[in-house]
Amino acid sequence: MKPVGDMQARLARLRGVLHAEEPGARGIERVARNPACTRLRALTMVSITPATAVKNVYGETVFEGQSPFALAAGNRFEEDLFASGAAKLLELYVSAGRLEAQECKVVVVPDHDRPLQAGPGRKQSIQRNMALRRNLTRQFLTLKLNGDPRAPNIIIKPRLSVSLLGVEHDIEPDALVSADSERFYRPVEVKSYPDRAGKTDLTDIRSACRQAAVGVVALRSAVDNLGLLNHDEIVTAMADLVLKIPGYSAGSLRPMTLSGEVDSLERALNEAPRNLEELEALLADITRNATLSDSKILDSIPNNYLPECREYCALALHCKQEAVSSGNPVLLGKRASEELAAAGSLGRTLDLLRSREQPARTEAEEILQAELQEVFHDYQEVLNGR
Amino acid sequence: MKKDGKAQIQRQLGLLAKKQLEAAEKFQAVLKDANATPSDIEGLAREQGRLASRQAQLIATLRVVNLEAPDQFGAYDVASAQRPLREQVLDVLEVIGVPTSPRFVSQFAAIRYGSSLPIARFASLRRDEERGYTKDPTSRPAWVVPAINALGLVAMPRIVASSAWKPEFRLIGSRTLRINHLRCILAVLTAGDELRKIDEHRFEQLVTFAFQYSQSIIGTPAPGDTPDVERIREAAQAELTRIEPADIEDRLAAAEKLERLPGAMQFWGRPSVISEAVGRVGGHLA
Amino acid sequence: MAVELSLMARLLAYEQRRSQPMSSHRLVAIRSDAQVLSVLAMAGEDTTIHMAAFGELGAKPSLRSVPDPRVRDAQYQLFGWIGERFENYFRKCRAAGTYPQIWVSSSAAASHLDTLADRLRFNKNNAEVRHFGELLTYCTERFPIAGQQTLQTATSALNLHWTTGQDQSEDEHLLTLLTWLNPPVDQNLLAAVANAERVPMGVKTDPDFDRDVLLPLVISYNESRRAGASQAMLDVKAQLIHNALEPVVIPIYKATQRAIATVANIARPPLPGLIDLEHREAEEFASFMEARDRGYYLPLRDSAKLAAFRLTAREDAIQNTEAAILIGDRMYRAAGRHRGLVVRGEVLDRSRSRLAPRRFRYEFSLSTVQRVLRIRLRDELQWADDPRLRVIVTDINRNGRLTFIRFEILSGQRSIGLPEIGNVLEMIPSTPDWGRLIRERGNLKTKLGVTPWTHAQGEIPALPVRRAPDDPLAAVEALR
Secondary structure (H helix, E strand, O other), rough: OOHHHHHHHHHHHOOOOOOOOOOHHHHHHHHOOOOOOOHHHHHOOOOOOOHHHHHHHHHOOOOOOHHHHHHHHHHEEEEHHHHHHHHHHHHHHHHHHOOOOOOEEEEEHHHHHHOOHHHHHHHHEEEEEHHHHHHHHHHHHHHOOOOOOOOOOEEEEEEEEEEEEOOEEEEOOEEEEOOOOOOOEEEEEEEEEEEOOOOOOHHHHHHHHHHHHHHHHHHHHHHHOOOOHHHHHHHHOOEEEEEEOOOOOOOEEEEEEHEEEEEEEHHHHHOOOOOHHHHHHHHHHHHHOOOOHHHHHHHHHOOOOOHHHHHHOOOOOHHHHHHHHHOHHHHHHHHHHHHOOOOOHHHHHHHHHHOOOOOOOOOHHHHEEEEHHHHHHHHHHHOOOO | OOHHHHHHHHHHHHHHHHHHHHHHHHHHHHOOOOOOOOOHHHHHHHHHHHHHHHHHHHHHHHHHHHHHHOOOOOOOOOOOOOOOOOHHHHHHHHHHOOEOHHHHHHHHHHHHOOOOOOHHHHHHHHHHHHHHHHHHHOOOOOOEEEEEOOOOOOOEEEEEEEEEOOOOEEEEEHHHHHHHHHHHHHHHHHHHHHHHHHHHHHHOOOOOOOOHHHHHHHOOOOOOOOHHHHHHHHHHHHHHHHHHHHHHHHHHHHHHHOOOOOOOHHHHEEEOOOOOOOOOOOOOOO | OOOOOOHHHHHHHHOOOOOOOOOEEOOOOOOOOOEEEEOOOOOOOOOOEEEEEEEOOOOOOOEEEEEOOOOOOHHHHHHHHHHHHHHHHHHHHHHOOOOOOEEEEHHHHHHHHHHHHHHHHOOOHHHHHHHHHHHHHHHHHOOOOOOOOOOEEEHHHHHHHOOOOOOOOOHHHHHHHHHHHHHOOOOOHHHHHHHHOOOOOOOOOHHHHHHHHHHHHHHHHHHHHOOOOOOHHHHHHHHHHHHHHHHHHHHHHHHHHHHHHHOOOOOEEEEHHHHHHHHHHHHHHHHHHHHHHHOOOOOOOOOOHHHOOOOOOOOHHHHHHHHHHHHHHHHHHHHHHHHHOOEEEEEEEEEEEEEOOOEEEEEEEEEEEOOOOOOOOEEEEEEOOOOOOOEEEEEEEEEEOOOEEEEEEEOOOOOOOOOOOOOOEEEEEEEEEEEEHHHHHHHHHHOOOOOHHHOOOOOOOOOOOOOOOOOOOHHHHHHH
């Protein structure tokens, strides 16, 4: 493995004038949603968020962000669950029969943070606290793996690492939970999304599950680092979602199986560019000393715009503009992009439909043209009242 | 509304004025531009309208701010008036009897004594206390100190305790957070008992406070039910009886180790050693 | 065929930078007494209404807001205010033997009302609020039923009739749809659509607006309230919040009204099946109100038995609505043809064979050039032009681009008879059956008289021992 300092220097060089920001579980999950988007992958790898890229690289307005009311409500819900030694979270688990009343060993990792220094030493004291959190988390995980009875049943805000493309990124799952009789922990994802049972918003559930899956991957990596190789058995692909009961401050507990999410995340993390070397080579192909803070360079890295990108990526609008410029069929939906693949662009599709410009160049284009003209004829027939 | 609010609105008005100026310049420019479309002109005119409406809104708010009563941070009663924050915190901690979060200290103080202990000031209080102790440990009879983690004897600065307590009462073992939560509820109920005949209003507030905190205890009244002080007390006590003995043993063992540490570390914890090598399965903790 | 009619419409809308028609008929009923409701919720607070705009079709709205919807008493007053309007409207509809119709902007608004209904109808503190919750429940429980006419969203009404040149997931924004329908003459359409997208059209205000405008006002109000400020000052501050929210809710209300007017003025005849759908709606409403009078409880979660009934009702509604649209709307029928659900072909031959005295078999064949066909042997189809002609598929034979399908007539032999050779027929899978639900309910009542062991408490019952057949293969063959 390369020395950490060297790697940091290389990442800083790729970032150009931009500062590093931790992507967190949300950022890593974002990459897994669109594994074919090399642009997003490259940015995440060097710790630049899409919002920063939009604002500072392209100089465009970021239409992303949460209402302060929503943020406050979310924070209040989380604080309430974790207050007084996570009393409410504990009660959820005891009521659900997942923990016995005596299994009330709770540790709140950020409670150990040292006071922050003011002035220039502030950044350093933050880094020190983060290292302290990592250290404590590792201690608690070790206790559990050693079967020590002092191992906590609930760890609030542990700090774990995920290796994204060869670069370590820290994440803080909301909590980890394990009964005394269980071999190891499972992640807990707390979201203030309203739990409406069968009517709960599927997008909300999917996004929460994907973030929880990042926690599973991070736990597996932690187990690996602690010298145990059969991590799949120790850390099962499961997590608990704690959602908000609408109109109350109480939460609900929903155990979720995440095999699909974990697999897709692991697959996504293995897509090219898989490591820093590959990313450097990709940029070097564009130009020497290329950095991601240069808008031209960033535009040269292929993206993969999908209509759902707007749900999670601040770059969506910029990428959509590119799709508009090139007449990408995905503008009409993913299905259109598959069905019109033979033509490649909306412009060419319309040429085929109207028999303009060059005739069909391939057999696939010829079939598409026949289909288009037939459907068009039927459509016109209905419009004309026949 | 605080003075800050007024200053903030004035600052916002200043920023707005700049934007209005820029918008007006752009509007002038586009009017002179022969290629400008009606939509361009309309867009800029709309922007000016938006800024003007925002300005009117801010001015209206400013007017309201000026109408407001003088600053008021909450009622002070005789017991808490004019006493330094550290002393008030120590007093409240004595009543609660166990290490707890600044939020709980602040809420309890507000309901029980009507005093305001802003949570935001606890961070600087912690720093001042540590600095004061380092300078002269004997200058005060007691200090506001952090709780100590029984596992590694490191400080937990987000949980406050009193240095006057025995070490085992400042230590946080594996179940102590839960035990302290239950003890806090019992302390609130006891404080309520004292107030029952003196101040009916505060007594009710304390019961409601204890009721809200007790929702996580099995056997207490459910939300929406009438708060029943005795049921809450019994449920908390019953759980304590089940989980406290083993935890006290752990803490006593840790207290012995703590007492062997140099003076300052007994109150402020061992320095956190950050070692990347810590934590190998099969190994032992430091 | 891969390319479907809806995709063609989308492609043409993209080319012409304007929405394209997607129906030949008007597919939703618009009641003249319908009410339009636009609400704004506070972000992160799922059971609140910060401001409501309520009004009749084409009328200006009545507005009501609360300074902070997290303050319960004021929020209840607002719920009470809307509840009173619902109550009056529902009473009028009941007296007239019709049904209520509430229009909202989008499915986000409908979903918000659903969350509110689930919460408010169990309110223990305020009877008015609880009653409002119950009335709202009627609308939100009708919402997922196909073909319902009670809770209408402007976006789905527009999407039923027109197609835009963008991805379907972008069609839930009302102002975007209206921009596609009436493109600006002096601006690039896609730029106008991008601008339109930034205008809130659901139930949440813009996060930037929340941060820069609403939050300071709400904080200021709450500080004054906590500090015991005079009522006059609180009123001034509440008015500021009202003034800030009004420019957000009014465009949503206006856009909803515009969408309704667009659909109402559509130059297409109403779908023939709409009368039946409205009739069903009035029946459901009468039944709901009667249940209210009798004090029946509205559960949050259905019991297994109730769920079975409701699932059946939903399935029935889907089948009937799809059938009604397929038979009544030429565009949807053409789309069905491209999806292979509808068969159009030319009659090749016909025959009448005698089976017994006064018993005949009527058969005919169709040839079709459709690339996609989703029919199988023994499927039953009906003639779209006169559904009394009901046939069963007895043979399917594909030869190059042509497919030959043989039918036997099941009913309509006398009233319609065998089709003429050379005629072009369009065969559809089914027609609406408005009596089916009552029959199904009767069957379910009998079957669920005893709760099946799958949903009952207790042990799994022992299966009766049955002797295995001597020749299992022959037994399977016998089933064919």
